[in-house]
Amino acid sequence: MVRETATQRKRRLEKKKEKRLEKLSQETEQGKSIRLEKRRKRQNEASEAKRNAERLRIRETVTKLRANETLEEYISRLEQDRLRHEYARSIETAEQHFSRLEQVRTRIAQTRANETVEEYISRLEQDRLRHEEARAEETAEEYISRLERDRLRHEISRAEETAEEYISRLEQDRLRHEISRAEETAEEIYLSARTGPIET
Numbered sequence: 243m244v245r246e247t248a249t250q251r252k253r254r255l256e257k258k259k260e261k262r263l264e265k266l267s268q269e270t271e272q273g274k275s276i277r278l279e280k281r282r283k284r285q286n287e288a289s290e291a292k293r294n295a296e297r298l299r300i301r302e303t304v305t306k307l308r309a310n311e312t313l314e315e316y317i318s319r320l321e322q323d324r325l326r327h328e329y330a331r332s333i334e335t336a337e338q339h340f341s342r343l344e345q346v347r348t349r350i351a352q353t354r355a356n357e358t359v360e361e362y363i364s365r366l367e368q369d370r371l372r373h374e375e376a377r378a379e380e381t382a383e384e385y386i387s388r389l390e391r392d393r394l395r396h397e398i399s400r401a402e403e404t405a406e407e408y409i410s411r412l413e414q415d416r417l418r419h420e421i422s423r424a425e426e427t428a429e430e431i432y433l434s435a436r437t438g439p440i441e442t
C-alpha cells in the first residue's frame with residue numbers, strides 16, 4: 243500500500259471538509275435536528291460509559307485499600323466519615339435537607355422493592371436486633387424522647403400517605419404479623435417436640 247504524502251493528505255482532508263460543508267448547507271431543519279440529537283445521544287452515552295468506568299475504577303481501588311487496612315485505620319475512617327457527614331448536614335439548606343431525605347427514601351424503596359422474601363426477613367431480624375441493642379442502653383429520658391419522636395413521625399407520615407401507600411402499609415403490617423405468628427407457631431411445635439405432650 244502506497245503511503246500518501248503530507249500534501250496528498252492535506253488535499254484529501256480539504257475535499258472531505260468541502261463535501262461535508264456542502265452537505266450541511268443542503269440540510270433541512272428536520273435533518274439538522276435529527277443529526278444534532280444523534281450527536282447529543284452519542285456524547286451522553288460516551289460520557290455515561292466514561293463515568294461508569296471511572297466509578298468502577300474508584301470502587302476497585304477503594305475495595306483494595308479497605309481490604310488491607312488495619313483495625314485502627316478502619317475505626318479512624320469510620321470516625322472521619324461520621325464527622326464529614328455531620329459537617330455536611332450542618333451546613334445544608336432546608337431544600338438540600340429535604341432533597342437528601344427524598345433521595346434516601348427513593349433509594350430505600352427501590353432496594354426493598356427488589357428484595358427477596360429471605361432478604362426481607364433477614365433485614366427485619368437485623369433491624370430488630372439493632373433496635374434491641376440501642377434500646378437496652380438508652381436512659382429514661384432517651385426512651386421518652388424516642389417514643390415522642392416516633393409518635394410525631396408516624397402522625398406526619400400517615401397524614402401525608404396516599405391511598406396506595408396506606409394499602410401498602412397495611413399489607414406490610416399484615417405480612418409482619420403473619421411472619422411473627424409463624425415463628426411463634428414453629429417455636430411452640432419445636433418445644434412441644436422436645437418436651438413431649440403435657441400430662442394432665
